[in-house]
Amino acid sequence: MPRPGTKKQLLETIETEQKALEELLAGLSPAQMTQPGVVGEWSVKDVLAHLLEWQHMVLSWHSAGLLGKVPVIPAEGFNWAQIPQLNQQIYEKYCKQPLTDIQKEFKSSHQKMLRTIQNLSEEDLFKRGRYAWTKNNTLGTYFISSTSSHYLWARTNLKKGLKAGKLK
Structure with missing residues (x-):
């Protein structure tokens, strides 16, 4: 599927x-959803927690940018070369939360992403330079990365785990 270039x-x-x-x-x-080791050490629940936290981060970057602030990207104390460490921190933040809480929060986060995108103009999403904090990227790039591309990543890796018989 080609990378989206319009809001639609x-x-x-x-x-x-x-x-x-x-x-x-x-x-x-x-x-099965709470069994570890499906994607690396992670369970399906951990993958969902990972997805929702990255959505929270993108939404917080966008909110900070709207206030004229420069968001700390990807997160306080981390740079892009430290994504594995950041992802480990995300895992540790959510690993003890019940599956039902993660599922509910994931659905809520997904809906918030959709509402945010729906409230943005085509220019807001896809014009380079529209937001200083996005530098050479468009805002849409961040929304793509934390939704459709991340969902595809999750699905692909979960399927691999299932195919490899990692779920009982």
Whole structure:
């Protein structure tokens, strides 16, 4: 699927990837969703927590940018070369939370992403230089990365784990 270049394409791609991920998850029991080792050390629940936290980060970057602030990207104390360490911190933040809480928060985060995108103009999303903090990227790039592209990543890696028989 080509990378979205319009608001309509972005929303359609998010919907397509989200539905595909939900279809995969629908066939799993709560025990399977909390079993570690499906994607590296992570359970399905941990993957969902990872997705929702990256969405929270993108939304916070956008909010800071709207206030004229320069957001700390990717997160306080981390640079892009330290993404594995940041992802580990995200894992540790959520690993003890119940599956139902993670599922609820993931759905809420997804809806907030959609509402935010729907409230942005085409120019807001896809004009380079529209927001100083995005530098050479568009705001849409960040929304793509934290929704449709991340959903595809999750689905692909979860399928690999399932195919490899990592779920009982």
